[in-house]
Amino acid sequence: MVILISFDIDGTLEVGDPPGVLTMELVRKTQEAGILVGSCSDRPISGQRAIWEKHGIAYDFAVSKHQLPDVKAKFEADVYYHIGDREDLDRQYALAAGFEFFWPDEAASEPWLK
Amino acid sequence: MVKQGIVPDDLTKPFWDAANEGRLEIQNCSACNRLQNPPLAACSQCKSSDNLEWKVMSGKGKIYNYGVVYDCPVRLLQEDQPFNLVVITLDEDSGIQMYSHLPGTSVDDVPVGASVEVIFEKSANGQMIPEWQIVS
Amino acid sequence: MVTENAPASMYRTTEGLGVWEHKGKVAAVGIGHSPTTRRWDGTAENSMGANSIFALRQAIADAGVNPADIDGLVLDPVTTTGAHWPEGQEIPMDVVNHYNPTDDPLDGIAKLSVEWILKNMPELSNVKFTMYGPGCMSHAIVVAAQAVGEGRTHTCLVLKSWHNLEGRYNQAGISASDTVPGVFAMTPGRTLWGAPGSYGTALQFAEYCRKYGKSHDMMAPFMANSRRNGLLFPEGYWAQHRPEELTTEDYLNARWIAKPASLFDNDIPIMVSGAYLFTTAERAKDMKQKPVYIINHASSRGAQRSILPTLDEVEKETAETGRKIYEGAGITAADLSFENMYDGFSLFHQFHLEGLRFRGMQNGDALDFYQTDISIEGPDPVLPSGGNIGSGRSRFWMHTDCIQQIQGRAGARSIIGVKPEIGVSGGPMPMGGNFTVWSATPD
Numbered sequence: 114m115v116i117l118i119s120f121d122i123d124g125t126l127e128v129g130d131p132p133g134v135l136t137m138e139l140v141r142k143t144q145e146a147g148i149l150v151g152s153c154s155d156r157p158i159s160g161q162r163a164i165w166e167k168h169g170i171a172y173d174f175a176v177s178k179h180q181l182p183d184v185k186a187k188f189e190a191d192v193y194y195h196i197g198d199r200e201d202l203d204r205q206y207a208l209a210a211g212f213e214f215f216w217p218d219e220a221a222s223e224p225w226l227k
Numbered sequence: 228m229v230k231q232g233i234v235p236d237d238l239t240k241p242f243w244d245a246a247n248e249g250r251l252e253i254q255n256c257s258a259c260n261r262l263q264n265p266p267l268a269a270c271s272q273c274k275s276s277d278n279l280e281w282k283v284m285s286g287k288g289k290i291y292n293y294g295v296v297y298d299c300p301v302r303l304l305q306e307d308q309p310f311n312l313v314v315i316t317l318d319e320d321s322g323i324q325m326y327s328h329l330p331g332t333s334v335d336d337v338p339v340g341a342s343v344e345v346i347f348e349k350s351a352n353g354q355m356i357p358e359w360q361i362v363s
Numbered sequence: 364m365v366t367e368n369a370p371a372s373m374y375r376t377t378e379g380l381g382v383w384e385h386k387g388k389v390a391a392v393g394i395g396h397s398p399t400t401r402r403w404d405g406t407a408e409n410s411m412g413a414n415s416i417f418a419l420r421q422a423i424a425d426a427g428v429n430p431a432d433i434d435g436l437v438l439d440p441v442t443t444t445g446a447h448w449p450e451g452q453e454i455p456m457d458v459v460n461h462y463n464p465t466d467d468p469l470d471g472i473a474k475l476s477v478e479w480i481l482k483n484m485p486e487l488s489n490v491k492f493t494m495y496g497p498g499c500m501s502h503a504i505v506v507a508a509q510a511v512g513e514g515r516t517h518t519c520l521v522l523k524s525w526h527n528l529e530g531r532y533n534q535a536g537i538s539a540s541d542t543v544p545g546v547f548a549m550t551p552g553r554t555l556w557g558a559p560g561s562y563g564t565a566l567q568f569a570e571y572c573r574k575y576g577k578s579h580d581m582m583a584p585f586m587a588n589s590r591r592n593g594l595l596f597p598e599g600y601w602a603q604h605r606p607e608e609l610t611t612e613d614y615l616n617a618r619w620i621a622k623p624a625s626l627f628d629n630d631i632p633i634m635v636s637g638a639y640l641f642t643t644a645e646r647a648k649d650m651k652q653k654p655v656y657i658i659n660h661a662s663s664r665g666a667q668r669s670i671l672p673t674l675d676e677v678e679k680e681t682a683e684t685g686r687k688i689y690e691g692a693g694i695t696a697a698d699l700s701f702e703n704m705y706d707g708f709s710l711f712h713q714f715h716l717e718g719l720r721f722r723g724m725q726n727g728d729a730l731d732f733y734q735t736d737i738s739i740e741g742p743d744p745v746l747p748s749g750g751n752i753g754s755g756r757s758r759f760w761m762h763t764d765c766i767q768q769i770q771g772r773a774g775a776r777s778i779i780g781v782k783p784e785i786g787v788s789g790g791p792m793p794m795g796g797n798f799t800v801w802s803a804t805p806d
Contacts, residue, residue, distance in 0.1 A: 130401060130604075155626060159242055160605070166565035175628075179618040181295075201298075232542035239545035264669055265549040270416055271666070287595075291673075294565045295622040298555040300538045313557055314566060314622070314671060324669035326556040333623065339573070351541050356555075 116225055117149040119174075119181060121197030122156055125217045128164055133198060133217045137168045146226065148171045153181055153195060154200055155202070171199040176200050181210035195221040201213075228328055232352025238266055241281045246355040252347045253323060255282040262320045268295045286345035287318040288325070288359065293337040302333035303351060309334050315343055315359050365478040366493040369437075369506040374662040374797065375496075375691055378683060383451055383659045385512025385693040390647035390654035391766045393426025395419060399600040400634045402527045403472075406490060407461035409443055411526035411634060412471025418636035419520055426640040427651030428518065430486035430696030433640070435516025436493050437507040439523050440475055441498065444756075445526045445560070447536060447630060448473040473526050474566040482520070492516035499523060500637060501789045501797040504579045506539035507641050508799065513579040524636040527565025551670045554640070557754065558621065561708045563671045565624035567585035567793075568710040570674040573624070575727035579623045583611040583775075586627060587711060589746055592739060593753015595776040600755030601634045622655075630763035637759040641764070644805055653770045656805045658785075659691035665794035677711075677793045678726050681718025688719070688787055692800040696720040700783045701768065703761035704798075705790020706750035714793040716745070744773055746772070748788075761788040765801040769791050 120126055120140060127131035144150045151174030152161045161175035174184050185193055195202025195212040207214040215224065235243040247253040253262050254269035258278040269276040293313040299305050310328055317323045328338060330348070343359040350356050375383065397414035407413065415438075423430055448454070454468045462471055464480040470479040477493040492515045496503030500523035507521040537543055551563065572578055590609035594602050601607065609627060617625040620636040647654035665680035667673070672680075689695055698721060704715035713729030722743050724732055737745035747766030751757065768783040769774040777783075789798030 133528050155618070157607055157609055157627075158616055159610050160607040161609065177616050180616070201308075205306075223618050230541065231548075233545050233548050234542050235545040235554075239549055242549065243545055265546070265551075270446060289742070292566045292570050294558075294562055294569060294624070295560075295623065296557050296562070297618065297619040298559055300559055301555070301557040302453060302539045303541065304557040308557075309619070310557070312556055312562065318546065322668040326558075 114192070115149070115190040117173075117188050117193045118143060118225065119151055119153040119184060119193070119195040119201050119212065121195070121199070122152055122154040122161065122164065123194055126200035128168070134221050134222070135196065135217050137170065139221070139223065141168070141170055143223070144170060148225065149190060151175055151184070153178060153184070153197070178206055181206055181212055185210055185212070194225060228310065228330070229299065229303060230350045230356055231303050232350050233354040233356070235354070238268065241264065243282070245281065246357055247346055249347055249355070250288050251284040251357050252281040253284055253317070255280050262317075262323050264323050264325065264362055278303075284317055284319055288315040288343050289318070289321070290339050290341045290343060291316045291324065291335060292339065293329070295335045311335070311337055313337055313359070325357065325359070328359055329360065331360050364477070364493060366495055368495045368497055370501070373506050373509045375660060375687065376662045378627045378687055378690060379564070382693045386511070386658045386692065387656045387802070389508045389511045389641055390644050391568070391639050391648045391655045391657065391801070392642055392647050392652050393422040394763055394766055395421030395423070395425060395638040396598040396763070397636040398686060399598070401600070401604070402529055402635055402659055405455060405458070409460045410458055410472055411475065412462055412479060412483065412523050413637070414634060414636035415471075415475060415480060415522060415524045415763045416526070418482070418638040419484065419522055421537035422638040422640045423522060423684060425652065426632060428615060428640065430685070431489050433520055433720055434489050434491050435507070435510060435519030436477055436480065436487065436490050436495050437510065437521050438475060438477060438480065438493070439497055439503050439521060442473065442475050442524050442526045444632070446526060448528070450507055450536070454627055468508070474523055481532070492519070492620050498797070500757075500793060501791065501799070502761060504639070504762060504799050505662065505797045508660050510655045511641050511643060517646060521639045521641060522636065523757070525632070525634055525757060527632045527634045535632050558688050561629050561710070562621040564708040564711045565621045567674055567677055567714070569623050574674060577730045579625070580615060581733060582709060583614045583631060585712065585737065585745065586614045586752060587611060588737050589706065589709070589749045589752040591749070592613050592747055592776055593749030593760075596749055596760060596764070596775070597753050597774070599749070599753060599760060600631065600749050601753065603799045624708065624710055627752070630707045630756040633755035633757070635755065635757050637757055637760070637763065650683070650756040655769045656765045656802045657798040657799055658802045658805070659688060660798065661687035661691055662797045663795050665796060666801045673795050676716070677714050681714050681793045685720055686717040688798055688800060694785065696723065699787060700781050701744045701747055701786045702777055703746055703748045703750070703765050703788040705758065705761060705796065706715050706746060707758065707791055708753050712746065712750075712794050715790070718793070719787065737781070739776060739778050741767070744780065747778050758791060762799065765799075771802045
């Protein structure tokens with residue numbers, strides 16, 4: 114089963130501003146499990162890439178908040194998840210793009226592995 | 228798309244009362260023969276409040292300009308975004324502007340310059356609000 | 364001591380006033396900035412009041428003056444454009460009482476008074492002239508300059524502070540309620556119709572693009588240039604916290620807020636304070652820093668006919684502002700070395716530029732101008748400060764940069780393609796603002 118997970122940064126990942134509950138180690142572990150990972154954030158795309166590179170994570174995508182449909186079009190997966198902390202910019206955008214959605218604290222238990 | 232309810236105040240009550248009765252009325256200074264919107268305590272030209280009245284409009288206008296709101300600060304409208312937010316000018320005076328969500332028009336498909344006519348929609352507390360739709 | 368808002372007579376709002384009577388008699392001699400943060404962390408040490416004191420003390424030290432020699436203080440008492448203390452939320456009295464409070468517990472937290480500053484800066488023992496220049500630093504600067512010129516104060520501090528709180532800007536209060544007052548529903552505010560703050564500017568920009576055949580994409584070089592310059596501003600937010608460039612790809616892929624205004628066309632609200640020390644040209648000769656003379660200030664008080672300014676109204680007002688700027692300084696557009704006009708919404712910077720007739724441009728030329736060399740290394744530096752886009756919302760990076768460029772203290776941001784002798788800064792809006800002309804020489 115091919116899984117793709119998109120991470121918001123600010124308020125979601127530990128490196129965000131404000132810092133979120135999800136660690137970069139969790140992201141790394143997720144990727145090592147063969148899951149496609151990337152970011153979907155209001156941060157400039159070049160800035161998102163820099164974060165991934167700084168933490169040694171070979172991200173599959175880095176996009177702006179409204180570009181989840183492009184991610185879905187580019188990557189064929191059995192299920193798509195987006196994780197974020199905002200009702201409007203994360204959850205609503207995710208559902209509109211056909212992604213399933215987790216809040217950061219829900220994602221901390223890695224429900225996609227179950 | 229339901230807008231916030233309106234609690235009319237002394238200055239704007241005539242406008243909102245007229246809307247409830249299906250009329251578009253704009254404040255006018257009879258001395259200057261000059262419409263003004265939004266309404267003010269005095270005429271912006273002669274600075275007098277002695278000659279202010281409310282004038283019934285034809286309800287016809289033109290689309291002057293528009294934007295598309297993707298990130299709206301108003302809680303009640305957030306579930307409707309993105310939506311058109313259009314500036315209408317009145318046929319009686321192209322210097323008078325009104326806002327509209329242009330119901331019935333696709334997002335970002337707004338024909339600048341097109342003719343529009345007023346309609347009235349209910350807000351969250353039942354107050355009627357002037358809206359505009361393209362004249363087909 | 365009762366502090367009042369500056370009267371209308373302090374501002375030069377019309378054409379035909381001739382050269383400013385105090386041209387070259389007032390000088391900027393000290394600069395101070397607090398550290399920047401994104402939001403308040405709730406501590407006394409990082410409060411807006413603390414930042415204010417920090418910036419003022421830094422300006423005093425920068426000028427090398429004895430605080431007891433300072434006899435004037437001008438500040439903007441409003442410290443927000445959209446982050447308000449939530450109604451009903453308890454005010455942290457430990458923070459309030461960490462300082463010498465005034466009768467208003469939010470003083471020093473979410474608003475600022477002269478009284479609060481003087482109670483908490485005992486070294487300012489000789490301040491006799493105080494005045495508010497409400498609006499932003501641009502207002503406070505022209506008030507202070509006029510006051511020094513008139514002899515109301517000979518050595519005057521000028522302060523602008525910002526607070527920023529948890530939560531999203533402009534989302535609380537009336538934006539969250541189910542009803543609004545009637546008059547509010549009819550004014551060009553952010554409620555009822557759901558217009559974000561950048562909506563009005565976005566519409567003027569849309570009209571501009573239709574009229575002159577331009578596009579939003581053409582803003583990209585200006586945005587990249589502004590962020591680049593901002594990253595060379597060590598006092599600024601991005602340089603201090605997130606030193607990221609803003610590439611063309613970043614800008615063109617940003618989501619819309621109020622199309623055609625995208626995310627990065629909006630500045631980021633931050634907490635920061637900035638302060639300057641102004642004095643007479645005579646006193647400035649003996650001070651630590653090279654004096655930067657104020658050779659004019661001008662104010663715009665344009666009023667639109669209806670809800671939003673039209674492009675015609677904006678172009679008329681900015682052209683008039685440009686004429687007032689040059690008339691009072693006794694210069695022409697050709698004398699400007701650089702410009703630092705406001706950019707809080709990036710999409711109106713070109714209106715300011717065209718109003719200035721910067722480098723001879725006319726209405727409709729600015730976006731094409733952005734495609735040329737507008738860098739600090741070139742002959743036509745646009746916004747060398749990087750503005751709010753470059754460093755976060757302070758509305759004073761532009762003023763600081765003017766002073767620093769002329770003093771030769773702009774560091775890595777120094778203009779090198781043209782000798783920085785005369786610069787102009789100000790804002791905020793094309794339809795309303797205050798503008799200052801800075802010069803290396805008094806005449």
